[in-house]
Amino acid sequence: MRTMEYHEPRTTDETCQLLARFGSDAKVIxxxxxxxxxLRQRIVDPEHLINIRRVEGIDYVRQNGGTVGIGALTTxxxxxxxxxxxxxxxxxxxxxxxxxxxxxRNWGTVGGSLCHADPAGDLAPMLIxxxxxxxxxxxxGTRKLDLEEFFKDYYETALEPDELLVEVDVPEPTAxxxxxxxxxxxxxxxMAIVGVAVALGIDENxxxxxxxxxxxxxxxxxPIRVKEIEAALLGPLLEKKALRDLCQDGVKDYDPLPDxxxxxDYKRTLMGVLIRDALEKLIFAxx
Amino acid sequence: MKVPLRMNVNGEDYELLIDPWRSLLDVLRxxxxxxxAKEACNTGSxxxxxxxxxxxxxxxxxxxxxxxxxAHVLTIEGLxxxxxxxxxxxxxxxxxxxxCGFCTPGMIMSAVALLDENPNAIExxxxxxxxxxxxxxxxxxxxxxAVLTARDRLAVRS
Numbered sequence: 001m002r003t004m005e006y007h008e009p010r011t012t013d014e015t016c017q018l019l020a021r022f023g024s025d026a027k028v029i030x031x032x033x034x035x036x037x038x039l040r041q042r043i044v045d046p047e048h049l050i051n052i053r054r055v056e057g058i059d060y061v062r063q064n065g066g067t068v069g070i071g072a073l074t075t076x077x078x079x080x081x082x083x084x085x086x087x088x089x090x091x092x093x094x095x096x097x098x099x100x101x102x103x104x105r106n107w108g109t110v111g112g113s114l115c116h117a118d119p120a121g122d123l124a125p126m127l128i129x130x131x132x133x134x135x136x137x138x139x140x141g142t143r144k145l146d147l148e149e150f151f152k153d154y155y156e157t158a159l160e161p162d163e164l165l166v167e168v169d170v171p172e173p174t175a176x177x178x179x180x181x182x183x184x185x186x187x188x189x190x191m192a193i194v195g196v197a198v199a200l201g202i203d204e205n206x207x208x209x210x211x212x213x214x215x216x217x218x219x220x221x222x223p224i225r226v227k228e229i230e231a232a233l234l235g236p237l238l239e240k241k242a243l244r245d246l247c248q249d250g251v252k253d254y255d256p257l258p259d260x261x262x263x264x265d266y267k268r269t270l271m272g273v274l275i276r277d278a279l280e281k282l283i284f285a286x287x
Numbered sequence: 288m289k290v291p292l293r294m295n296v297n298g299e300d301y302e303l304l305i306d307p308w309r310s311l312l313d314v315l316r317x318x319x320x321x322x323x324a325k326e327a328c329n330t331g332s333x334x335x336x337x338x339x340x341x342x343x344x345x346x347x348x349x350x351x352x353x354x355x356x357x358a359h360v361l362t363i364e365g366l367x368x369x370x371x372x373x374x375x376x377x378x379x380x381x382x383x384x385x386x387c388g389f390c391t392p393g394m395i396m397s398a399v400a401l402l403d404e405n406p407n408a409i410e411x412x413x414x415x416x417x418x419x420x421x422x423x424x425x426x427x428x429x430x431x432x433a434v435l436t437a438r439d440r441l442a443v444r445s
Contacts, residue, residue, distance in 0.1 A: 006290045006307035006353065029351060036349040037330045039308050049307050053354050077343075101419025103397070104331060106343040107350060188418040190332075 005048045012137055015052055015164050020139040022048045023161040029053070030073060030112035033104050058111070058166050061085060070168045072111025076123075080105060088172050091179030095126035095197060098181060101189040111165045114150070117157045118191070120218035124151065125197035126181050127168065128223055129213040135167040144169075151222035176210065177201045178286055182278040184270055186261070192218040193262055194270045198278040202237070202286075209233045209283075214275060219256035219267055226250060229275060237283055247276035294355045296321065297365025311355050312336045312347035315362060323363035323392045334420030337393035338362045344400035346419070363392035366399065374444070375399050378437035379430075386424035394420045398434045402441060410435060 007026075009015040019026060027046035029035050030053060038044040058071035061082045068088055070079065079085055080096045099105060099113075099122040113123050114134065124147065132147040136159060143163070150158050159165060173179070179199035183192045195218050201211035212230040217223045229250035238246065256267035289304040296319060303318055315321045315338065324347055325335040331349035338347045339361040366373035375398045378384070385391050394417065401408060401416045408416070413434045414427070422430060 002306070002308065003288075004307050005288055008353070032351050032354070033331060033346075033349050036310060036351060040310060040329070040348075051307075051351065051353060053351075100331075101334070102401075102416050103334065103337055103344045103346045103419045104349075107340075107345050187421075 002042075002045075004046065007048060007050045008054060009050065009052060010054055010056060012055055012058065012164060012166055015050065015055055016137055016139045016162070018048070018050050019162045019164060022050075026050050026161075028115070028164065030115075031075065031108035032112070033100070033108035034112065034116040034118060052164070063088070063172075064169075066172050068170045068172060070110055070170065072165050072167060073109050074111075076100070076105035076108050076110065076113070077102070079110060089130065089170055091181065091197075091199060092126055092130065092170065094179070095122055095181035098122055098183050104189075110168055114147070114168065115157055115159060115165055117151050117155050117222070119154055119221055119223070120191040120193075120195065121223075122181070122183065122192060122195055122217070125195055125215040125217040125223045126179070126199075127170065128215045128225075129179060129197040129199040130170050130173060131213070132168055132170045134165055135169065136163045136165050138163045148225070154221045173199065174201065176203055178282050180278050180281050182274045182281070184274060194218050194256070194267055194274055196271070196274040196278050198275070198282060200233070200279070200282050202283070207237050208235060209237055214278075216271055216275070219254065219271055221257070226254075226275065228253075233279070240280065240284070243279055243283070244276055247272045247279065251275070290353055292353055292356055294358050294360055296360045297362060305352055307351075307353055309352045310348050311338070311340070311345075311350040311352045311360070314352040314355075315347060315360070321362050321364050324396075325389055325392060327389065332421070333390070333393075334397065335390055335393045337396045337420060339396055339400050342400070342403065344397050361396070361399075363395060366395070373399065374440045375402070375434070375437040378433040378440065382429050382433035382436055384425060384429040384433035390420060390422040390424075394422065394430055398437065402434070402438055406438065406441060406445075408434075408438060413438075 026048035028050045059073040060071040062069045076096050086093050128148050136143045181197045183195040197215045199213045212233040214226040251272040258264045292303045327333045327335040331346045336348040341358050397417045397420050
């Protein structure tokens with residue numbers, strides 16, 4: 001006979017108190033677009049279910065000086081349609097529009113997605129490429145963590161059992177930074193086979209690449225940076241052939257985790273191809 | 288523990304007492320006997336369970352029923368009025384966009400939500416917005432055509 005206690009806090013304080021009390025016996029549900037499947041199959045079977053969907057004050061997109069703050073309960077759809085995000089972080093609009101389908105984006109939240117930490121998640125790579133941070137709260141205090149340090153393993157984050165993620169902070173990139181998210185999946189809306197987020201700083205006048213961040217999802221237990229290719233991009237912009245060669249060679253030492261459908265070799269090749277696609281798009285096709 | 292759930296479904300108020308882990312789909316089908324929304328993949332992948340909650344299309348198999356507390360839920364059963372089918376329903380019939388019919392309620396609900404939000408949607412936008420609904424029978428061509436026909440008929444109305 002399945003049993004479960006249910007809680008519906010209205011504030012982050014209330015939520016933290018519940019988490020302090022129940023810790024790992026509790027599971028927080030936001031949009032539930034990832035969690036519901038696990039909950040219904042009893043893969044996750046908490047004694048306490050904490051529904052935070054009615055917690056006030058963490059559903060927003062705000063500009064704070066040079067940062068865009070996104071509340072943890074903000075739905076993907078809100079982010080997709082936000083004028084602030086479209087103008088200040090267009091590459092994030094790009095990434096979120098490729099997450100799931102409209103129905104999933106209508107209910108799923110950025111906080112839930114990040115805390116679920118699916119290695120193939122579509123938001124984390126772009127948010128990491130943009131040097132985002134996350135803010136957490138608990139009865140003890142608040143923490144601010146670099147998103148790049150937030151993911152520890154498959155479905156495992158740096159979040160303590162008594163902590164609640166409340167905000168994602170994305171520094172506004174400088175005007176020379178452009179970015180895109182390229183994803184390959186079996187059907188549109190499926191989880192990525194490989195997902196590549198790129199943020200490049202390009203000086204059009206000197207035709208130089210001044211910064212590069214390449215973050216790949218679905219090839220390891222967490223999103224990963226491809227630092228060799230990043231470093232090789234800095235300096236004069238590469239021509240198409242050199243770029244192609246760089247992307248092919250730059251992934252040689254990576255061994256993506258295979259899955260039910262795709263081998264390590266396939267994913268490695270695809271990783272090189274998608275990084276190349278993203279770079280070509282940003283360097284040659286950008287308007 | 289059983290938890291109270293109050294929601295308005297297709298214009299009628301309901302008050303239920305449910306187990307907290309249940310999905311909106313479970314409650315609609317089993318407690319309210321509204322079996323129009325279908326259970327197919329049960330993982331939020333196929334869209335056969337699509338209903339509209341507070342104006343938004345959602346996959347009810349991955350919505351916690353208790354999150355519909357106080358919400359307005361619209362299912363396929365709530366579209367037609369006493370005299371006529373909803374223009375989207377009628378267009379699906381007129382354009383032969385139904386074969387086995389299993390994906391149809393979800394498709395129609397997605398289309399209704401889409402056209403409410405974007406009454407001038409073009410075919411690319413329709414296909415993009417509805418890619419969360421899978422069909423194994425039709426190949427989608429007639430479904431897209433039906434949504435376009437519904438779009439045009441709704442435009443004439445307003």
